[in-house]
Amino acid sequence: MTEPLLETRGLRKTFGALRATDHVDFDVRAGETHAVIGPNGAGKTTFIKQLSGELRPDSGRVRFAGEDITTLSVPRRSHKGLARSFQITSIYRDFSALDNVALAVQAHAGHSFRFWRKAREDAALREPARAILDKVGLVARADVIAANLAHGEQRQLEIAMALATQPRLLLLDEPVAGMGTDESQRMIEFLAGLKGDKTIVLVEHDMDAVFSLADRISVLVYGRIIATGTPAEIRANAGVRAAYLGEDA
Amino acid sequence: MLVAIMLLLAAVPPIAALFAQPFYLDLLRRVMIFAIAAVSLNLILGYGGMVSFGHAAYLGIGAYAVGVLAYHGIDNGWLQWAVAIGASALVAAAIGSISVRTSGIYFIMITLAFTQMLYYLGISIEEYGGDDGMRLGVRSQFTGLIDLNDPTAFYYLVFAILVLFLYLTHRLVNSRFGLVLQAVRSNEARTRAIGFSPYPYRLAAFVISGAMCGLAGALLVNQTAYLTPEFMNWTRSGELMFMVILGGIATTAGPLLGAAALLLLEDVLQGSSLLPKWVNDHWQLYLGVILILVVLFARRGLAGLLPGRERND
Numbered sequence: 001m002t003e004p005l006l007e008t009r010g011l012r013k014t015f016g017a018l019r020a021t022d023h024v025d026f027d028v029r030a031g032e033t034h035a036v037i038g039p040n041g042a043g044k045t046t047f048i049k050q051l052s053g054e055l056r057p058d059s060g061r062v063r064f065a066g067e068d069i070t071t072l073s074v075p076r077r078s079h080k081g082l083a084r085s086f087q088i089t090s091i092y093r094d095f096s097a098l099d100n101v102a103l104a105v106q107a108h109a110g111h112s113f114r115f116w117r118k119a120r121e122d123a124a125l126r127e128p129a130r131a132i133l134d135k136v137g138l139v140a141r142a143d144v145i146a147a148n149l150a151h152g153e154q155r156q157l158e159i160a161m162a163l164a165t166q167p168r169l170l171l172l173d174e175p176v177a178g179m180g181t182d183e184s185q186r187m188i189e190f191l192a193g194l195k196g197d198k199t200i201v202l203v204e205h206d207m208d209a210v211f212s213l214a215d216r217i218s219v220l221v222y223g224r225i226i227a228t229g230t231p232a233e234i235r236a237n238a239g240v241r242a243a244y245l246g247e248d249a
Numbered sequence: 250m251l252v253a254i255m256l257l258l259a260a261v262p263p264i265a266a267l268f269a270q271p272f273y274l275d276l277l278r279r280v281m282i283f284a285i286a287a288v289s290l291n292l293i294l295g296y297g298g299m300v301s302f303g304h305a306a307y308l309g310i311g312a313y314a315v316g317v318l319a320y321h322g323i324d325n326g327w328l329q330w331a332v333a334i335g336a337s338a339l340v341a342a343a344i345g346s347i348s349v350r351t352s353g354i355y356f357i358m359i360t361l362a363f364t365q366m367l368y369y370l371g372i373s374i375e376e377y378g379g380d381d382g383m384r385l386g387v388r389s390q391f392t393g394l395i396d397l398n399d400p401t402a403f404y405y406l407v408f409a410i411l412v413l414f415l416y417l418t419h420r421l422v423n424s425r426f427g428l429v430l431q432a433v434r435s436n437e438a439r440t441r442a443i444g445f446s447p448y449p450y451r452l453a454a455f456v457i458s459g460a461m462c463g464l465a466g467a468l469l470v471n472q473t474a475y476l477t478p479e480f481m482n483w484t485r486s487g488e489l490m491f492m493v494i495l496g497g498i499a500t501t502a503g504p505l506l507g508a509a510a511l512l513l514l515e516d517v518l519q520g521s522s523l524l525p526k527w528v529n530d531h532w533q534l535y536l537g538v539i540l541i542l543v544v545l546f547a548r549r550g551l552a553g554l555l556p557g558r559e560r561n562d
Contacts, residue, residue, distance in 0.1 A: 052442065078444030090439045092432055103432050106425055107444035113453065114425040122425070165443055 003066060005030040005199050006051070006082075006169055011060035013046055013223075020046040021057065022223035028169065033191075033200040035210045038220035039243070044203050045087065047220060048173055051201065052084040053077045065168065078107065083167030085158045087174040087203075093147040097138055097157055100146055101129035104164035129164060136160045136190065152183035156190070169199045176206045188212055211235075219243070250555045251415070251502040258408060262401045274400050275472075280512045281407045282468045287492040287504030288414050289461035294490065295499035296422045297454045298434030299349070302357045303364030304489045306344070307337040307459045309371060309481030311466020316385055316476040317377060326389030326397075330467045337463025338456050340367075345455035349448060352437075361483060371478030382477025385470055397471050407468055411505070414461060419501050421457075430454050431499075495543055497550025506551040514539060 004027040013021040020043040028034045038044050049055040051062060053074040062070045069077055092100050102125040106112060109124060119125060133139040136156045141149060146157060155175060162170055175191065176184035188209050194200065195213065204210050210217060211231050218228040221243045227234060234240055258277065265274045286308055293299040314333035323329070348359040372380050388397040397403045421427050432440045433447040440447060470476045479485065488511065496507025518524065518532035528535055547554050 054438075073446070074441040075444050075446045078442060084442050086439070086442070090436060090442070092435045092439065094435060095432075099428070103428060103440075104443040106428070107440075112425040112429045112445070112450065115421050115427075116424055118420075118423045119425045119428045120423065125425075161439070161443060 002030070004028055005065060006201070007063045008051070009061045009063075011047075011050060011057050011062065013043075013050060013055060013057050019223045021050065023060070024220075024223070024225055026218060026225060026228075028199060028201055030199055031196060032215040033195050033202060033213050035202040035204060035214035035217045036220055037204065037207075037210055037217060042220045043223040044220055045173070046223075048084070048171055048201070048203050052082065052171055075107075078165055078167075081166070081168035082171065083162035083165045083169070084171040085162045085173055085175060087177055089151075089154045089158055091146045091154060091157050091161065093145075095146055096143050097133060097146055097149060097153075097160075098126065098129055098142040100157055101132050101160050101164045102126055104161040105129050105132075108165050132160050132164050135163070152179055152187070155179060155183075155187060159190075163194075163198075167198070169201065170194070171201045171203075173203050174205060175202070176204065176209050184209065251505075254502065254505065255412060262404050266401075271400060274404055276512070276516060278400075278404050278407050279472055280509050281411045281505075282465055282472055283489070283492065283512060284505040284508040285407075285411050285414055285468065286462050286465035286489055287496065287508045288411070288418055289458045289465065290489050291493045291496075291499065291504045292418055292421070292461070293454050293458045294493050295503070296427060296434065297430045297451060299352075299451065299455065300357050300490070301360045301455075301458075301486075302483070302490065303344070303360035303362075303486050304458075304462055305481050305483070305485035306360075306364040306367050307341065307462035308466040308469060308485065308489075309367060309476075309478070310337045310340055311463035311468075312470035312476040312480050313371065313377070313466075314463070315389060315467045315470045316383060319385055319387055319389075320377065320383065324387045324390045326391040329389050330464060333463045333467035334460045335463075337466070338460040341456045341459025342452070345452045345459070349451045349455055361486070364481060364486060365483060368478050368481040368483070371481055378477070380478065382475055382479070384475045385473075388471045388474065389467070403471070410464065410468070415501060415505070422499075426450065426453070491540070495540065495550055497552030500550065500552035502555070503550050503552040506555075510543075510551060511540075 006028040008024055008026045011021050011024040024047065036044055036047065046055060050057050053072055057070065061068055064080060064082060069080060092103065105125050105128045106119065130139060130142060133142050136159060138153060138156050138160060141153060146154065149157060159175060176187050179187060184206060191213055202213060214231055216228060217231055217234045218225050219234060219240050226243060227237045227240050261277050262274055265271060290301060290304045293301055311333035314336050315329045318329050318332060344360065344363045348356055351359060377383055395402050395406055429445055429450045433451060437447060466480065492507035492511050493504055495510055496505065497503030514536055518528060518535050543551065
């Protein structure tokens with residue numbers, strides 16, 4: 001069996017007496033969509049922040065593409081091919097949609113100590129950015145200031161920025177959060193289109209999204225992974241039902 | 250609109266000469282020197298979101314570089330101004346390497362603290378006049394090129410530097426570098442997530458800004474022909490901040506408008522015989538009221554009130 005693209009071993013993070021991440025061993029295989037679910041307060045956000053580098057674990061390791069990245073900063077991980085979207089929309093609100101994506105392209109186009117040429121007229125940044133906006137279906141809105149986009153469009157822009165960094169792995173933190181039924185259906189279809197093309201870690205509350213997208217699901221409860229398996233296995237798992245699905249559905 | 254203002258400024262010397270009012274030449278030269286300092290502050294405060302409450306430090310360093318060299322008999326302007334810019338850049342690099350790691354209130358306090366250190370250093374050096382400061386005996390010499398004792402020539406030199414800095418800043422903030430700087434201001438977490446380390450970009454902007462302000466200091470000491478530690482006092486830093494905010498943060502014309510508004514209002518309220526004496530006597534009070542009204546009713550600053558509005562880049 002090939003080595004997983006991303007793995008954690010014995011990952012642990014405590015805040016005072018709270019064990020937010022409690023000896024988590026977690027594998028993501030190249031090409032799969034791996035969902036992480038769990039009730040509120042299960043430590044999903046703390047966990048994903050340790051994958052993206054925003055938080056350092058107290059102990060344990062994170063390996064990505066065969067390399068130990070436990071101590072790497074967020075920007076360094078981005079350059080290794082880890083991209084993250086945020087649960088609460090995190091975009092440049094006063095820039096146009098195209099500017100937003102072009103900045104993400106720029107971050108991976110060498111250093112930015114370039115002081116003279118107008119970045120907004122730089123085809124090397126604008127063309128790839130436009131192509132990505134096209135891919136997520138926002139190209140008609142390229143010149144709209146991001147703050148003026150509809151909520152669903154901002155969520156798409158969020159994903160577009162992550163894609164623009166040409167990641168090997170996408171960490172999606174609740175991509176359909178706050179969306180209406182139609183919007184979230186469209187987002188799920190879009191993410192389904194990425195499946196196979198990209199390796200995805202999907203943290204999500206929306207069970208429709210999880211069960212229609214995930215190849216495998218890990219269930220996080222009180223900082224521990226209590227089960228990992230295919231959607232069918234997770235549905236059938238008695239422990240999961242007791243801890244989570246039962247109280248939610 | 251900015252072009253119109255610049256044309257107007259370019260026309261000041263002949264008009265002042267026509268009406269035999271050299272005082273206005275002096276006043277507007279002073280306005281432009283502070284505008285240069287405000288342009289430099291706007292780069293980090295407006296575009297970089299770094300609220301430096303210590304920008305007068307570089308005015309002071311620039312002024313002292315010229316003053317101290319002149320005191321020791323070195324009056325070559327090229328050398329003096331190069332030292333003014335270089336020393337400001339070095340000090341900015343030192344202060345920035347620490348302060349740029351912080352943000353918000355901590356950044357404000359650290360930049361303020363460093364500048365007050367320099368202020369007290371200036372006061373403590375008796376050799377250079379301590380508290381009282383010292384006169385600049387001879388203005389910076391650019392033999393054969395320009396004579397700063399000629400008010401009009403000096404005026405146009407300041408004017409040219411202002412135009413140059415406005416243009417440089419405009420190019421800078423729209424370059425790749427400038428967009429990263431604005432991105433960090435707008436959303437630091439996102440900027441890190443897409444792969445930028447903010448620190449080197451913020452530090453570079455801080456140093457560029459300090460160097461630019463150092464040149465403004467060199468101009469200022471030539472303008473006033475004396476220097477005192479007061480150039481570096483925190484109230485001076487506050488004035489620079491106010492110029493930027495009043496004029497319109499992160500706009501091209503804003504710093505110039507802010508510097509002009511603040512200094513001209515100060516002059517009119519303080520000295521105009523058309524105003525009643527009780528206004529002249531308590532001019533700070535009335536200046537304060539006007540400033541409050543502008544900040545309350547012109548959220549985007551004076552630049553936001555202009556026809557053909559400045560774009561936010």
